[in-house]
Amino acid sequence: xxxxxxxxxxxxxxxxxxxxxxxxxxxxxxxxxxxxxxxxxxxxxxxxxxxxxxxxxxxxxxxxxxxxxxxxxxxxxxxxxxxxxxxxxxxxxxxxxxxxxxxxxxxxxxxxxxxxxxxxxxxxxxxxxxxxxxxxxxxxxxxxxxxxxxxxxxxxxxxxxxxxxxxxxxxxxxxxxxxxxxxxxxxxxxxxxxxxxxxx
Numbered sequence: 001x002x003x004x005x006x007x008x009x010x011x012x013x014x015x016x017x018x019x020x021x022x023x024x025x026x027x028x029x030x031x032x033x034x035x036x037x038x039x040x041x042x043x044x045x046x047x048x049x050x051x052x053x054x055x056x057x058x059x060x061x062x063x064x065x066x067x068x069x070x071x072x073x074x075x076x077x078x079x080x081x082x083x084x085x086x087x088x089x090x091x092x093x094x095x096x097x098x099x100x101x102x103x104x105x106x107x108x109x110x111x112x113x114x115x116x117x118x119x120x121x122x123x124x125x126x127x128x129x130x131x132x133x134x135x136x137x138x139x140x141x142x143x144x145x146x147x148x149x150x151x152x153x154x155x156x157x158x159x160x161x162x163x164x165x166x167x168x169x170x171x172x173x174x175x176x177x178x179x180x181x182x183x184x185x186x187x188x189x190x191x192x193x194x195x196x197x198x199x200x
Contacts, residue, residue, distance in 0.1 A: 066095035068153075068194045069114055069121040071141060076126035079157055082181045083124075083190070090191055108137065115144045119151070120194045123170065126157035135166050142169070153193040158183075 068087065072080040077098065084094045095118055101110045115121075121141065130138060145152045154163055154175040163171050176193065178186040192199050 064117055065093070066114070066118045067092040067120065069095045069111075069118040069141075070097075070124065071121060071138070072124035073126060073128045073130055075128040076124060076157060079126065079181050080124050083155075083178070083187065086187050087191065087194070090187075092191065092194060111141065112144070115141070115150070116148055120153060120196075121145050121150055122153045122155050122176075122190060122194070124155045124157055125160055125163060125167065125170075127159055129164070130167065138167065139169065151193060151196065153190060155190060157181075 070080055070084060081096070081098075084096050087094050095114050097107070097110070100114065101107060123138065123141075142152050144150075152170075152173055154167075154170045154173055156163070156175060156177045158178055158180050160177075163175065174193070176186055176189045
């Protein structure tokens with residue numbers, strides 16, 4: 001159960017009930033939210049507190065943390081590497097396989113070790129499809145990111161109009177479309193997704 005400043009969500013319900021924001025239901029002692037105010041309170045306080053915990057935890061990792069995991073087809077390495085360089089120029093620290101996976105190391109093992117150390121994951125979709133990122137493996141990556149509270153950002157490389165059918169589960173997420181590799185507005189969007197918080 002989420003705890004905020006020593007107060008659990010259940011305690012918060014009681015407080016909101018007593019202040020009239022939430023009305024107790026006469027049946028079963030449950031709660032009826034008025035105008036979604038409790039949901040707004042939860043998103044504003046508990047969820048933001050959870051995000052702070054995650055951010056503080058990764059801040060404590062020092063050199064071990066990464067701002068974003070770059071998942072991509074090796075055939076799109078050139079384009080993704082250029083985006084990686086642009087993110088570094090913006091002060092971000094990306095995780096990219098060519099720099100982090102040693103020769104002879106199992107690819108999937110390296111991914112599992114990386115996820116707890118990253119704040120987000122960008123899934124690049126290019127003209128060559130997912131490649132060795134088989135759909136099942138990609139689902140596993142997304143599930144791990146959800147488990148650890150990491151943002152997942154689909155990124156459509158130039159020439160890709162929409163997420164393909166075999167990756168339709170990514171369509172529920174707000175995506176970034178790059179009109180070109182030098183598309184500064186697109187990289188702005190990606191940076192915002194990585195950093196989180198209000199848009200600057």
